[in-house]
Amino acid sequence: MKAIILAAGKGKRFNEKEIPKPAVNVCGVPLILRNIFFLKKLGLDVVVVGGHKFDRLREILPEDVELIKNNSIERGNAFSVLCAQNKLKGRFLVLMGDHVYTEEFLRKTLNAPANSAIVCKESDLIHTDEATKILAREGKILDIGKEIEEWNYIDTGAFLCEDSIFKTLNDLFCEENHVEWSDVINRSDMNVYENEEPWMDVDMKEDLKKAEDLLMRSLKKDEDGFISRHINRRFSRSITKRLVNFNIEANLISIFSFLLCIASSLFFYGKILWIGGILAQFSSVLDGCDGEIARLKLKESKFGGFLDSILDRYGDAMIMLGMFSLLKFNFLNISILVAALFGSLTISSTAWRFENDFKEKIHTHEGWIRYIPAKRDERMFIIFLGGILGTIWLPAIFWSLFIIAILSNLRIIGRILIARKMRVA
Amino acid sequence: MKAIILAAGKGKRFNEKEIPKPAVNVCGVPLILRNIFFLKKLGLDVVVVGGHKFDRLREILPEDVELIKNNSIERGNAFSVLCAQNKLKGRFLVLMGDHVYTEEFLRKTLNAPANSAIVCKESDLIHTDEATKILAREGKILDIGKEIEEWNYIDTGAFLCEDSIFKTLNDLFCEENHVEWSDVINRSDMNVYENEEPWMDVDMKEDLKKAEDLLMRSLKKDEDGFISRHINRRFSRSITKRLVNFNIEANLISIFSFLLCIASSLFFYGKILWIGGILAQFSSVLDGCDGEIARLKLKESKFGGFLDSILDRYGDAMIMLGMFSLLKFNFLNISILVAALFGSLTISSTAWRFENDFKEKIHTHEGWIRYIPAKRDERMFIIFLGGILGTIWLPAIFWSLFIIAILSNLRIIGRILIARKMRVA
Structure with a gap:
């Protein structure tokens, strides 16, 4: 199975001019490399879609990772997935490039059924204000977004998809120029799969310390x-x-x-x-x-x-x-x-x-x-x-x-x- | 893959009234059980065809071994193979039930190509007079038998066959009432595969001591x-x-x-x-x-x-x-x-x-x-x-x-x- 890591974004709140957020060191290792290491250990092949500070990303990635460039990052992060369309057959895992996942989180994620958004409950690791929330009933997603009022899960930035999702993706890009991945999820018939293993979203510089603590606790x-x-x-x-x-x-x-x-x-x-x-x-x-x-x-x-x-x-x-x-x-x-x-x-x-x-x-x-x-x-x-x-x-x-x-x-x-x-x- | 062990014969020269030769103890274990143990360890399922002193054989065999009775042992040992015809599909290994094989011998035997008689050169473990000899040229068997004058290999009693051999077997039994396995080999298009790992044929009581020495040396x-x-x-x-x-x-x-x-x-x-x-x-x-x-x-x-x-x-x-x-x-x-x-x-x-x-x-x-x-x-x-x-x-x-x-x-x-x-x- 393949995993695609979306690492093209600018990370506005992060305040880092020189390097893309996924390349920031957490516990001595660029955070994207840790995720790649765990994914490979679990037997997945990895495709990374870069954009912002692309060359810097290319420098740090190992040779056996496929790197694709998204030249239109202003069209939303769903466009990064579209860029990798011909690399992704059957089932694949979508991961946000600026999230810190533990090995256990990823291992458990692979147990999810196809077409699942991996979700968790609110916790002190998560900035609820900034997080993408999900409303689900009977295991099916009804709504997803940062601003929705009624919700019962937090989106972890991990999705187990099948290539049939490209139909929805293409439809959406026919309708609009800018599409976010959450729009794609909203339009698809997706399940939720709860995973209580730790992960976190690195939004701001202050999150780095929290991320290090998180990894430390998993030792x-x-x-x-x-x-x-x-x-x-x-x-x-x-x-x-x-x-x-x-x-x-x-x-x-x-x-x-x-x-x-x-x-x-x-x-x-x-x-x-x-x-x-x-x-x-x-x-x-x-x-x-x-x-x-x-x-x-x-x-x-x-x-x-x-x-x-x-x-x-x-x-x-x-x-x-x-x-x-x-x-x-x-x-x-x-x-x-x-x-x-x-x-x-x-x-x-x-x-x-x-x-x-x-x-x-x-x-x-x-x-x-x-x-x-x-x-x-x-x-x-x-x-x-x-x-x-x-x-x-x-x-x-x-x-x-x-x-x-x-x-x-x-x-x-x-x-x-x-x-x-x-x-x- | 399955292995069939031919254990129906009388073993005339062996002089043992009570138990069939394959059930005789060698180093504290009935010799057929040692062969079965090694075969299972190598991943094979085992079928045993008994006849002479059948009940005694049934007593000692483990439950997961299929035991078939040959009621016409006077028709030759090829008839034992015929008795197991519907159990043997694709490739299978034929072994003589009164031979002592080392684990290494059997392991190497499994490397042989299909339709091979496993052979060895003359050695002091073998009674050349009593042994079945083989004449082969360019890897193909030309003649096999105890009495043949020109020969270059000794038959080890192990054969890697395919179920197409049943055609020959049935043809031979249409022609004659008594058929030996060596007749079947003679009629088939068989290769020789040389295996220098130790084995021996237990013909007489005196051979038991030699067989124990053989196993001892393999330790x-x-x-x-x-x-x-x-x-x-x-x-x-x-x-x-x-x-x-x-x-x-x-x-x-x-x-x-x-x-x-x-x-x-x-x-x-x-x-x-x-x-x-x-x-x-x-x-x-x-x-x-x-x-x-x-x-x-x-x-x-x-x-x-x-x-x-x-x-x-x-x-x-x-x-x-x-x-x-x-x-x-x-x-x-x-x-x-x-x-x-x-x-x-x-x-x-x-x-x-x-x-x-x-x-x-x-x-x-x-x-x-x-x-x-x-x-x-x-x-x-x-x-x-x-x-x-x-x-x-x-x-x-x-x-x-x-x-x-x-x-x-x-x-x-x-x-x-x-x-x-x-x-x-």
């Missing part, structure tokens, strides 16, 4: 542990927000996070426990940033994930060794160290091995076992607490290693039981 | 390390050969291998180093048996692999802890222990993570890095040597941990470089 990973979800992500997101507009590679952050682990280890070794603990926790926060930045900049790489996973493990081992240097070197303590290190390293590997064997993510099967805090964010938080408490009461170091040893091995045993259940299921 | 795993390939597999196979006909579950062997690790650890702890070393090595040999038995008995399970992988890791940690108890408890030694344990645990996890990320096996990319001995079989062998040498020279224990620490971490770094190259490729 949560299902596998996140408790600490990551409730503490680390807040910090990592605000760091990410600052870093994303600089030219910093995600792998560099992975390496920096690893260096923090070494520093933490050295501070433990040097008996400045509270700094050791804080650095461990800070490293754990930063460990979220590399992935966030990679995803926001559409530069997620297999190598990046692989490197990060190994550096994390080295980091874990270094910190534990540093902590251990504070304890008595007897066989019991050494056994606790081995058990804690073993548990830490094996928690993540069981997840990978499980995915290899069962082709599913283990966290979707973990049930109550996921409440045993043993993921990296959770272990690092225990180390952080150990470092802080250890400053006034040294045995806290022993106990934090002990707790990690117990919890992580418990969770590993829990995972064996899960795999066993999978066999029966 | 090699591509990921095997140097020690496993050249030492462990020899021992593990001969153990497997003894165990496979008993009702022992593969997981039980995994657990026993883990218990040997604990025993090894305790002997190291108890300062009887040579027993510790030998037990570690023996555990490593047994670690091959669980997979071998599971594969031979067609009971390879995801849970089994998962459990084995975790128990191996616990075993590694236990043995190293036991060895460490012999060393001075100073920070340098503890660091070596941590590095050795880290390396041991991370070698396998990088392989899993790599497979998750890149959807390929890392060993196919390792190049010269695979000569750094750090896989489990190789590490266990170093521990074995450490235990033996340590009996007369205690520092050998330190050095074996040290060597494991260096080699495994080197190989991990090598794997990071491989992943980096994958990005560029």
Whole structure:
């Protein structure tokens, strides 16, 4: 299926002389490129219709995107669709070029039946005054426009059409010189399809910050542990927000996070426990940033994930060794160290091995076992607490290693039981 | 595509009153079931034509296999194919029910063009006297039979046919009452397709041992390390050969291998180093048996692999802890222990993570890095040597941990470089 992105308009309220609105950076990437990236990921071919500042648009678009020029943008945005008529057969998706969509929004949109306007309910992401509203009854559109008085949906700027719509489009241009896409929708027999996933219209410069927040909120990973979800992500997101507009590679952050682990280890070794603990926790926060930045900049790489996973493990081992240097070197303590290190390293590997064997993510099967805090964010938080408490009461170091040893091995045993259940299921 | 297995014959030379030859156990599994298992794995539906001891055959066949009875086995084995005429449309595979095929043989057979007799050259697996021979020129069969004087191929009992062959089959049965499948081939316009993967014909009871050896030899795993390939597999196979006909579950062997690790650890702890070393090595040999038995008995399970992988890791940690108890408890030694344990645990996890990320096996990319001995079989062998040498020279224990620490971490770094190259490729 093809998607057509309407990117010819002037964006009067946006106040940007140099670049067309769809080319404006949001989280370090021109917003149209993010939409194109998601569309391709979902298997669509993309056609872009440009007009205003056309050459600038051409510069940023990747080669495998078809770019068409609309030389009469004064005839309304429906004319852009007309320009692409011979490229669009069967079903196709129409998107406004200045809207920021999340991947989830677009994924869900593809589930809509043919001839649907994708709509949503009013929300604080939307300037209701400026938005195009829709009145629908029993799933059918009765009216659409910015100024209509009675309405029950907001238009999201996404439409799943069939090429039969070109009949209406041509009819309208026979009648009038200027036609807006909403006029075409009004004249066609269209359904509404509700999609509550986030999106927003970038109307003014002030919207850019809101759009970045929107994308930032969509970063949560299902596998996140408790600490990551409730503490680390807040910090990592605000760091990410600052870093994303600089030219910093995600792998560099992975390496920096690893260096923090070494520093933490050295501070433990040097008996400045509270700094050791804080650095461990800070490293754990930063460990979220590399992935966030990679995803926001559409530069997620297999190598990046692989490197990060190994550096994390080295980091874990270094910190534990540093902590251990504070304890008595007897066989019991050494056994606790081995058990804690073993548990830490094996928690993540069981997840990978499980995915290899069962082709599913283990966290979707973990049930109550996921409440045993043993993921990296959770272990690092225990180390952080150990470092802080250890400053006034040294045995806290022993106990934090002990707790990690117990919890992580418990969770590993829990995972064996899960795999066993999978066999029966 | 369908496969038809001809399992109606009496097997006169086989001397077995109670069960039909295809139902005879080879490595703990009736030989016809192994062929059916492989065929299904390759995506084929299976039709079996039985006759002699039909009820016994029905008992052992799984429900999703179509079983047809040939009530006139005295009319030759071609009559069995005729019995299945209305089940076989388009292309189908004909297999002799008393042949032992390897999975690789069947996989390669499916690459043959239509209307091919799958053939091989003479080998020591084959009783040339008893075999059906084929004379072919320029890929076409000129003659086929047990008694022909001039021949250049051996018939493997596998034929990739099209349903047009039923014309010939029906013609032949109009002319004669008794028709052998080789008569049908002789009358048809068939090609030869050479397949050098192993198979064999079970003619006499003495062939069963040879067939077990054949299957045993096909067990090699591509990921095997140097020690496993050249030492462990020899021992593990001969153990497997003894165990496979008993009702022992593969997981039980995994657990026993883990218990040997604990025993090894305790002997190291108890300062009887040579027993510790030998037990570690023996555990490593047994670690091959669980997979071998599971594969031979067609009971390879995801849970089994998962459990084995975790128990191996616990075993590694236990043995190293036991060895460490012999060393001075100073920070340098503890660091070596941590590095050795880290390396041991991370070698396998990088392989899993790599497979998750890149959807390929890392060993196919390792190049010269695979000569750094750090896989489990190789590490266990170093521990074995450490235990033996340590009996007369205690520092050998330190050095074996040290060597494991260096080699495994080197190989991990090598794997990071491989992943980096994958990005560029």
